[in-house]
Amino acid sequence: MQNYDLVIIGGGPAGLAAAVAARNAGIENLLILERDRELGGILNQCIHNGFGLHTFREELTGPEYAGRFIEQVQTLGIPYKLNTMVLDLAADKTITAMSREDGLFRLQPKAVILAMGCRERPRGALNIPGYRPAGIYTAGTAQRLVNMEGFLPGRKVVILGSGDIGLIMARRMTLEGAQVQVVAELMPYSGGLKRNIVQCLDDFGIPLKLSHTVVDIQGRERVEGITLARVENGKPVPGTEEHYDCDTLLLSCGLIPENELSRAAGVAISPVTNGPTVNESLETSIPGVFAAGNVLHVHDLVDYVSEEAAAAGRHAAALIRTGQQVSGRTLPIRCRDGVRYTVPTSIRPEALDPDGTVTLRFRVDGVYRDKRIVVLAGSQPIFSRKRPVLAPGEMETVQLKSRLILDCPDVGELTVKLEDA
């Protein structure tokens, strides 16, 4: 068993940023564990541009964005193990992992950062009737096949779900010579970014059908066609069925944080985000186990993943240096009136830097116009900001001055909600 100050599970954008921040905060005995053959995680297959506008003030592709962080990891001499699968995380933070090079091994770190990312919701979770022919892929699988392996998974394509990966793949498959006929979205609004609807669908004349879903898949060996229908109150409307000939169906129906390891360790998981519940330091219910990035909650921009993960790296470093848990009150954060969840889920005032800020990230449960984001300490409003448009596809961020919370020593909870502007 080897001792470490910090082990980071996952070498994608979250793991890389967490490692760099922890190293810069003085932690030298640290290690990144990555299951793939290279660092960078999902960014390696996201070859499109649009990453890094916040972080680097220029528009990078996924591999370029990952490259910036990988370079820092290498310059700082942060050790990492590739082709390494973590099999278990125990409640006492013992990590069991395996690789061809090292066989089965155990690590005993003082702190762990969970940075395992998320995976796509598969067909099995969508209840689409029909046979199980070849030709049904999640959008991310198709993305890996096209961009990394060099295969085109189909020529006539229908896409279910308007998440960003689905929209990006509509454009990518079109450029590679496939005919993308339609993108169908169950909800009355798109789950993806507006800019992706413009530059991935509108640019190529691909129609987006809101409030539509797949009600049948035809074909036994290979997909031969699908049937779409309009949806009202969650049910397909009879008589609105439309048939599309196609050989491929791509699914872009949401992402699920990958928390098998967290659950096995006994980390408390939020039923809303499917990620760990964390305090202001991004620390889970197990002291010394932190979480950041898409394993914590699904982000819209990688820039925010890097930012959040860097914070987790700094908090982990602080815990390792002091070796002391913060004591004192814990204020839960309640969500109301359109706010689905917040990260963090609670704040310990004693852990706040009195001159600093604390970042609250959240998503809303529908499309809202002319609202205000309001934060209450007890029943006292301490923050308010106008938002002309809020949508579930886009993450909201509130930077709260620590002072505002510390100035309310008697409150028992915080509330985040939407109000009419």
Next chain:
Amino acid sequence: MKQVHLICIGCPLGCPLTAELEDREVRSVTGNTCKNGEKYARKELTHPTRIVTSTVRVSGGELAMVSVKTASDIPKDQIFDCIHALKDVEVPAPISMGQVILPNVAGTGVDIVATKAVRRSRAGS
């Protein structure tokens, strides 16, 4: 005066823009939250451009494909010319990030550059 509504693609905020046109000339842009929004609207309504990203095959590399992009934006109506020009391109490893893969793609005056480094495959592996 004609009003045109656009969504800015400059960054993920996706600001809703309104441009006022007179004789195909952009008179004003509103709804943008930064100066890039106005720039985008003026460009989009006169000569729209895009950065194009794709992949090309690698020979003798650790990876089968390398990701590439146009070094700057190219006219929107030349996206497919650019993609066709890349169809049969194969690049030998090693490839460094930023390496020019194809100069002056489809006569646009813009180079195709690699967005990832690919090492040579190790013998026997």
